[in-house]
Amino acid sequence: MNSAPAGHVLILGGTTEARHLADELADTPALRVTSSLAGRVAAPRLPVGQVRIGGFGGAEGMARWLREHQVDALIDATHPFADTISAHAARAAADAQVPLLTLRRPGWVPGPGDRWHPAGSLAEAARLLPGLGERIFLTTGRMGLAAFAHLTGQWFLVRSVDAPEPPLPPRMAVILDRGPFTLEGETELLGRHRIEVLVTKDSGAHATAPKLAAARAAALPVVIIRRPPAPQGVPTAETPAEAAAWLRTTLA
Template sequence: MHRPRHVLILGGTTEARRLAAELAADPALRVTSSLAGRVAAPRLPAGQVRIGGFGGPEGLARWLREQQVDALIDATHPFAGTISFNAARAAADVHVPLLALRRPGWVAEPDDDWHPVGSLTEAADALPALGGRAFLTTGRMGLAAFAHLEDMWFLVRSVDAPEPPMPARTEVLLDRGPFTVEGEADLLRRYGIDVLVTKDSGAAATAAKLVAAREAGIPVVVVRRPPAPEGVPVAADPAEAVRWLRASLT
């Protein structure tokens, strides 16, 4: 009797959970999802779950060998750049097929007032010229980039409470999407927000804030995605990832 083919999903995204649910239903597959452990109470996917880092590309390569992984799917957040490059190196070292599952980025519409930047530091540099009350939806990591903006007020939304350093004039809102356009519009009005800062995660669950900002005429500072590893095939959705996996395991 042949052993189930082992698929490792580097997860933490909605797409990763959808993919794990579909693959775990196949008895011919053994599915393991790896979560970074940055969220205190993550939504666990179907199948086996491991939490925590691997110890760089060498540690990941060792895990792939020891656990007899047949295919690796990087379905991490578009801004989790380090693990993506570690996955590319490890997969190449162990000769395991690798796919990147990346939701498409957001596309600006004619009425959007977007200000693309390359990093959180650049976002902080752009803010003073755009407004005085900023809505930060970049997560709880990286708030130190805005800590020096003492004249600005910030509303920070994240799943878990952020830790210092962060801007002195900050109110924290703990919440998890999906969000509605109506809810986001009410939030902008209630807090007097005049500029929004976000990362181009491309998630439909968090795109409502962009619509609300467009309708309110509020500028949006959009942090562009970091570059992805070269030579790694990319799927735009779980269905495409499943097709790639079936072809890779034949």
């Protein structure tokens, strides 16, 4: 580091990038780092340093927390689809007059041989499925399965970290697992369950990208759900190193 930042930074985390950023900042003596996790996963991977778990009570509650804990910078490193918390972060940072950065890994880009069908939402993804296949590998997480609960002509293989809760598709099997995954493992999984369609969100994570390569090799259609737009006017970094550089400049 050219100059060590000093102050208190709050990282809205839960992602690999958030943990790596906390690691990178851990050895900065004058910097206090707090990572905040939503608490939606039963056994989250905890970052180094101070951790708080749970919600803030909306944008107003987050702004109050920023002021009460004398936060000097806020970094939103949540999942690209955590649009509610990102909107709250933007409002809270503006209200508390705290500099805000969004840390988002780049999205996936289709390559030769990919058969992608973009969808703007889980509901739109569900509408596409009857025309694409009957055996579906669903990797959109456990929180949005209600969008597929009305589909009776499809069978779903659902993979999530924690067990999903109703409403659920009537014909389904569940695998509890978390990445990183391998191309060999994903290829075997698709073949063993005779998968015809992959449904995923454009999370952009390297740990879960092998499923796309496996689908490409098997010439399977992929319904990929587009990311919600990031809050306007908020600077963005794509890597923890870029976020750390922003923090050095901001807290100089």
